[in-house]
Amino acid sequence: MNMIDIENLSFTYGGKVEALKNVSLCVKKGEWVTILGHNGSGKSTLAKLIVGLLKPQKGTIRVDGVELSERTVHDIRKKVGIVFQNPDNQFVGVTVRDDIAFGLENLRIPREEMIERIEHYAKRVDMYSYLNKEPQALSGGQKQRVAIAGILAMRTEVIIFDEATSMLDPDGRKRILSYMRKLRDDGVTVVTITHDMREAVQSDRIVVLKDGEILKADKSEDVLKDKETLEKSNLELLLPLEVLHGLEHKKSTNEEIKEFLWQLSLNG
Amino acid sequence: MNRIVIGRYIPGNSFLYRMDPRTKLIAMILLMVSVFLIQSFIHMLVALLLVALLLVFGGISVKRVYLGLRPLVFLLIFTFLFQVLFNRQGDLLYSLELHYTVLNLSIAMALVIMWGFTKRFLRFRLLYFLATVAGVFLLFHYLPFGIVLGEGTFSVYEQGLSTAFFIMVRLVIIITLSTILTITTKPTDLNLGLESILRPLRILRINAEEIAMIIAISLRYIPTLLDEANKIMLAQASRGVDFQEGKLKDKVIQVVSLLVPMFIISFQRSDDLANAMETRSFVPGQKRTRLHILHWSGLDTTALAFTCAALIGVILLRVVGW
Ligand SMILES: Nc1ncnc2c1ncn2[C@@H]1O[C@H](COP(=O)(O)OP(=O)(O)OP(=O)(O)O)[C@@H](O)[C@H]1O
Ligand SMILES: [Mg+2]
Numbered sequence: 169m170n171m172i173d174i175e176n177l178s179f180t181y182g183g184k185v186e187a188l189k190n191v192s193l194c195v196k197k198g199e200w201v202t203i204l205g206h207n208g209s210g211k212s213t214l215a216k217l218i219v220g221l222l223k224p225q226k227g228t229i230r231v232d233g234v235e236l237s238e239r240t241v242h243d244i245r246k247k248v249g250i251v252f253q254n255p256d257n258q259f260v261g262v263t264v265r266d267d268i269a270f271g272l273e274n275l276r277i278p279r280e281e282m283i284e285r286i287e288h289y290a291k292r293v294d295m296y297s298y299l300n301k302e303p304q305a306l307s308g309g310q311k312q313r314v315a316i317a318g319i320l321a322m323r324t325e326v327i328i329f330d331e332a333t334s335m336l337d338p339d340g341r342k343r344i345l346s347y348m349r350k351l352r353d354d355g356v357t358v359v360t361i362t363h364d365m366r367e368a369v370q371s372d373r374i375v376v377l378k379d380g381e382i383l384k385a386d387k388s389e390d391v392l393k394d395k396e397t398l399e400k401s402n403l404e405l406l407l408p409l410e411v412l413h414g415l416e417h418k419k420s421t422n423e424e425i426k427e428f429l430w431q432l433s434l435n436g
Numbered sequence: 437m438n439r440i441v442i443g444r445y446i447p448g449n450s451f452l453y454r455m456d457p458r459t460k461l462i463a464m465i466l467l468m469v470s471v472f473l474i475q476s477f478i479h480m481l482v483a484l485l486l487v488a489l490l491l492v493f494g495g496i497s498v499k500r501v502y503l504g505l506r507p508l509v510f511l512l513i514f515t516f517l518f519q520v521l522f523n524r525q526g527d528l529l530y531s532l533e534l535h536y537t538v539l540n541l542s543i544a545m546a547l548v549i550m551w552g553f554t555k556r557f558l559r560f561r562l563l564y565f566l567a568t569v570a571g572v573f574l575l576f577h578y579l580p581f582g583i584v585l586g587e588g589t590f591s592v593y594e595q596g597l598s599t600a601f602f603i604m605v606r607l608v609i610i611i612t613l614s615t616i617l618t619i620t621t622k623p624t625d626l627n628l629g630l631e632s633i634l635r636p637l638r639i640l641r642i643n644a645e646e647i648a649m650i651i652a653i654s655l656r657y658i659p660t661l662l663d664e665a666n667k668i669m670l671a672q673a674s675r676g677v678d679f680q681e682g683k684l685k686d687k688v689i690q691v692v693s694l695l696v697p698m699f700i701i702s703f704q705r706s707d708d709l710a711n712a713m714e715t716r717s718f719v720p721g722q723k724r725t726r727l728h729i730l731h732w733s734g735l736d737t738t739a740l741a742f743t744c745a746a747l748i749g750v751i752l753l754r755v756v757g758w
Contacts, residue, residue: 219715242719250715257708260716262624262656269727271716276725283727304659318716 170194170230171326171357172218177227179213187213189380190227195326200348200358202368202388205377206402211361214377215330218359219250232325246275249319253331255311256303264290264306264314265299271322289317293347309340316347326357333367345370365406368392376401445622450495451735452620457629459736460621463743464613470743470750471609477598479753480605487609496619504615505608509562512607516600517569523596531591532577539582540575547571623655628728643721653709661702668697 172195179188187210195201205211216222218229220241229236231244249271252258261267265286272282290296293313303311312332319327329348333341341364349370351358360367368374374391376383378401384391391397395405395413405413410432415425452460474480491498505512551568555561573590618626631648638644672693678686 216711221711221714242717245715245717248715252708252712254708256660257705258712259656260653260709260713262652266624266727270713270718273724273726274717274719274722276723279725279727279729282725286727302659303656304663315712322716 169197171197171199171232172359173228173230173233174218175228175230177214177217177224177229179210179217179222179225181213187380188217191377191380191382192227193375193382193385195357195359197325198352198355198357199373200352200360200371202371202374203359203361203377204363204365204368204374204391204401204403206363208379209377209401210380211377212330213380215250215328215359215361218328219245219248246322247324248326248328249322249324250328250330251312251315251319251332253334255308255315255335258315259303259311262302263299264295264301264303267303267314268318268321271318275322285321285323286317289321292320293317294343307340309336309343312336312340312344316344320347320351324356326359327351328359328361330361331363332360334362334364341367363403365392365404369406376403378402444618446500446619448495448620450493450620452490452494452496452616454733454735455620455739456730456732456736457621457625458632458730458732459739460617461626461629461633463739464617466743466747467613468610470747471606473747473750473754475754477601479750480602483609484605487612490616491612494616494620496616500619501612501615505611508607508611512604513562513566515603515607519600519603520592520596521590523599524591524593525596526594526598529592529594529597531589532573534573534576534588534590535580535584536576536586536588537580537582537584540579541585543579544572544575547575624652624728625730627651627655628730632730645724646720657705660705661698664701665694665698668694 172193174191174193177188177191178186180186191210191214203211203214213222217224218231218236220236224236232247234240234244236244259267260270268286268290269282272285277285286299287296290299293316295310295313295317298306298310298314303314306314312335316332329344333344336344345367348358348360352372358371360371362368368388369392371388373386374388375385376391376397383401384394384397386394392406393409398405404410411429415428471483474483491501547568551564555564558564576588577590621629627648630651631644634642634644634647672690677690677693
């Protein structure tokens with residue numbers, strides 16, 4: 169059963185910038201899919217189309233079997249949550265508690281249940297002791313965790329992360345990756361959007377976008393090892409895979425390997 | 437950037453803190469109306485005394501209230517002087533003959549110039565200003581020598597003095613009351629109270645909840661924007677824009693170099709925020725449940741009864757004509 173079904177989707181900004189060209193893709197229920205692509209490849213455009221912030225000019229989007237349209241968009245938003253890149257620009261409430269409550273208030277969850285959910289999900293992202301804090305008192309990573317708690321509390325069936333870790337330090341990133349893993353274990357469908365290979369590793373499937381087109385969509389392992397495709401879309405192999413790749417093609421001496429690794433680290 | 441401390445919420449636990457924000461808002465409005473209806477000198481003093489008692493029993497430091505008043509001290513003094521000098525109704529209470537001569541006019545001018553130069557080095561500028569004004573008047577009275585250019589009188593009339601008194605005390609009471617409100621009420625609660633009070637405006641098709649949401653979001657983003665302004669100023673300063681000194685032209689460049697990026701960033705922000713709100717199922721005008729609810733207690737009923745009594749009392753006094 170497919171959770172998200174996209175067929176022949178095209179989107180052009182202002183009649184000029186072709187952000188997406190004839191994209192077809194599906195995400196199964198409970199699957200974790202990564203959408204990988206360089207800056208400007210159309211990843212955010214795709215995400216905004218799925219949650220109905222933009223209207224497709226061509227093609228269809230189906231969520232849980234329901235076609236996205238003006239009439240169904242509100243119901244679909246109850247099924248699909250999205251966490252955006254900039255933690256500061258999605259903090260709606262005056263305090264952490266208010267912010268987590270925002271979505272629940274909109275869903276008309278009764279107050280007692282709301283309080284329960286807020287506490288439960290604040291604990292889940294380790295922000296329980298910050299419930300009364302104002303956003304100015306939080307770091308970027310903490311604000312992003314609050315945003316995630318706000319979406320988790322809405323108990324949507326799909327959660328999209330649009331570069332949700334790109335403004336965070338390695339520690340913040342690792343934490344959020346661990347939440348993603350937990351979500352997958354809980355059966356939530358996860359779509360992560362990133363250009364960071366390390367974020368793509370743990371997902372089930374990777375879709376590579378380049379200039380608005382799908383270059384490759386396959387099991388994560390296969391995509392991660394595909395140097396040719398990745399290079400075509402300005403992405404880099406993971407460092408260990410790069411090493412592996414480099415070593416596979418020559419029988420080298422210790423000295424040569426050292427030199428190779430040295431060059432590799434110099435090139436970042 | 438932390439200069440905006442006037443009327444900020446300060447945690448505490450007096451009865452003022454335990455009151456429902458709706459009560460505080462309504463009571464404040466009723467009391468303000470009462471203060472405007474009072475016409476007798478004695479009653480006004482009683483009102484002032486009651487407000488002072490409210491401060492004492494409400495556990496609010498007078499210093500905080502003074503901080504709230506300070507930006508308005510100049511205005512208060514100006515209105516006072518204006519009324520005293522130009523209101524010529526009622527009995528004449530005091531008059532001082534003034535003679536404008538070449539000699540005392542020159543000395544007066546010198547005094548004013550001296551004041552202008554030295555004021556920045558002194559702590560009690562306001563007192564200094566008042567002393568200078570008084571000095572100029574005394575000069576005109578006590579130094580009538582030299583070529584006389586004109587004559588005049590400085591006279592204080594009963595009406596002028598009493599109007600000045602009433603305006604001053606009313607302003608002080610109003611500002612004190614609103615400072616008490618903002619010091620003892622969290623912005624979120626205040627907003628919630630406002631929303632609740634404005635709800636009947638629905639019949640006029642005014643959506644109180646939306647207004648409250650706008651206020652809440654503005655409150656939430658003011659610190660962020662101040663932070664941003666700070667960052668931009670630092671960035672611009674590192675490129676050589678000097679925000680401290682400069683002529684008018686430089687000032688204009690400074691302001692533009694701050695405002696343009698602020699606007700661009702703010703538009704981006706509001707776009708992102710609208711997206712985040714929309715995807716979290718926010719639909720303007722649609723019914724929502726609320727996390728925060730207000731609790732009305734006996735204290736609120738009592739407080740409101742007292743303020744209503746005060747208002748009715750004042751109206752009665754006025755009707756009776758005491
Ligand atoms: N509001 C807009 N108006 C016009 N063009 C836009 C707009 N938003 C994006 N674009 C363009 O559409 C293309 C795809 O943008 P999109 O934001 O989807 O890329 P992305 O893959 O999310 O990139 P990034 O990694 O930088 O977030 C880009 O060429 C971009 O310049
Ligand atoms: Mg993007």
